[in-house]
Amino acid sequence: MPVITIGLLWHSLSSDNLGVGALTESQIAICESAARTAGVRLKFMVFGTQGGSRYAPEGADITIGSRISIKQMLTGRSPFLRELELCDLVLDIGEGDSFADIYGNKRFLFLIASKIAVILKGKPLILSPQTIGPFKQWWARKLSAAIMQRCARVFARDTLSADYLRALGVTKNIDEVIDVAFRLPFTRPLAQGGDRIRVGLNVSGLLFSGGYSGGNQFGLTLDYPGLMRRLLSAWATRPELEVWLVPHVVPDDFPVDDDRIAIRSLAAEFPNVSVAPSFKSPSEAKSFISGLDFLTGARMHACIAAFSSGVAVVPLAYSRKFEGLFASLEYTWVADGAKLTTDAAFEKIEQGLAQRVALTVAIERGNAIAREKLTRYERFLAEKLRANVESVHSKAGAAYVHSQVKP
Missing domain, CATH: 3.40.50.2000 (Glycogen Phosphorylase B;)
Structure with a gap:
């Protein structure tokens, strides 16, 4: 079975913010499902914030990548850049809502520098479902839009972010889905006794x-x-x-x-x-x-x-x-x-x-919408994985033919 290595950028399996961890666990579950459809096996390399917790889905082939350092990238001594070479494609989820400048320029520049690195390495960059912006500074808006236009796909996780993308002039490679954490695995506890x-x-x-x-x-x-x-x-x-x-x-x-x-x-x-x-x-x-x-x-x-x-x-x-x-x-x-x-x-x-009963009825309708949106996202990933395998086979075939041509 063909093996594809996916870089998971701005994900974490140790973050003490369990929201970031939920995105990562859910992303891996969706990718594994897409891989079964595409007939491939996956390896994951996770790049992002490190925390004091430790959790990982059972059975997944996961390597924790090196720390992202702008200084190391500028001086050419970055393990992160070398590890990007091992990835076939990169999914960047921006910790859910960090691709913005409202949290300060330092954080924004880390997000931007890592995206530029992926693009310069020639790796397909997909922005997984996340909140996009806001970018309050004019230069941040222009730089972000230029980078997103070079992505293989940009997935907004809500309508406001999708509209914001269009306002930035990013229109040809976008889709609106929903937060991947709707697919986070869980085990419902046994019903508690009593009426409380x-x-x-x-x-x-x-x-x-x-x-x-x-x-x-x-x-x-x-x-x-x-x-x-x-x-x-x-x-x-x-x-x-x-x-x-x-x-x-x-x-x-x-x-x-x-x-x-x-x-x-x-x-x-x-x-x-x-x-x-x-x-x-x-x-x-x-x-x-x-x-x-x-x-x-x-x-x-x-x-x-x-x-x-x-x-x-x-x-x-x-x-x-x-x-x-x-x-x-x-x-x-x-x-x-x-x-x-x-x-x-x-x-x-x-x-x-x-009005809990009325809320659960509305939630049931909302979850049906979420399932449809994430099915569309998973289908895209399956097609991307399948295309990656076909591209590798095509290049290998061309190399073989070239090697058989006598001078």
């Missing part, structure tokens, strides 16, 4: 801290810590509810982003609530969430875990990635933390909890 409603509150340590820089970095129009406390005050005293605090970003060395620190603080104030484990993998987190009856949270991949496993969910948005993705699924039960007051967000979440 299992409610999950995913607390974002980042928003609880006011953002990376503090001082309401994301421009929320509500009091996020106050909203968390108000929800717990309302729920912890209701005997029909079993309330769980659920983390989804668990770094040991980055307290401003650690959901567990905020959760410990809240658990001390509300001792009647339960605290979910510090999950060891994205699939473990999704498996736990799939056993809930309702979830609200500000970590998008915690919300996707709920949605894709059929659990009623009210995402608490802090950026346009929420609006774009869930609007693409025709799902309106989103509380926008950058538009709503604390009172309005509280009421929206309470209404969602009360």
Whole structure:
């Protein structure tokens, strides 16, 4: 069976942000399914952020690539560049939403430099489903558009990103699908006894801290810590509810982003609530969430875990990635933390909890849309893998013929 090596750029199987890990595990699952259709065997080389966790899908042939260093690339001493030579094609998922300049120029330049490296190596570069932009600086818009026009394909994971691509002038090689984490494998736990409603509150340590820089970095129009406390005050005293605090970003060395620190603080104030484990993998987190009856949270991949496993969910948005993705699924039960007051967000979440049945009906429709979109993405990958094998065979045949020609 032909073997193809796929470079997974800006993926991670050790990130303490389980959302990035969910993208990677899901991407590998989709690629393996496409490979079976194409009749090939895959090897993966993963390039991206390293964290303190360790998880990987069983049975996959995976190598963790070298650190990406702009300095090493400029001086010609980059193991990353040498390892790119081993890849037949590269899938770049940009950690889901990092292909933007809103997180600072340093992060943006890392994303850009790695893409340029792939293109200069002559490897097909596919931008896997992700949020594209925004690019607030004119030079970032021009540079990003120029690079994307040289990609084999650019997949937006929501309608807003697809529209943004067209506004940048990138039109000929784009498609709109959905976040690959809708395909994250999970195991639903056995049904719990009793009649209590299992409610999950995913607390974002980042928003609880006011953002990376503090001082309401994301421009929320509500009091996020106050909203968390108000929800717990309302729920912890209701005997029909079993309330769980659920983390989804668990770094040991980055307290401003650690959901567990905020959760410990809240658990001390509300001792009647339960605290979910510090999950060891994205699939473990999704498996736990799939056993809930309702979830609200500000970590998008915690919300996707709920949605894709059929659990009623009210995402608490802090950026346009929420609006774009869930609007693409025709799902309106989103509380926008950058538009709503604390009172309005509280009421929206309470209404969602009360109308769980209506939410699950809407989620069922949304998951049907997601399945169709990801089937289209998988079909593209299968065709790309098949074309890669045919290209190799064609070149080998041409080389053989050339070698038989007598001078």
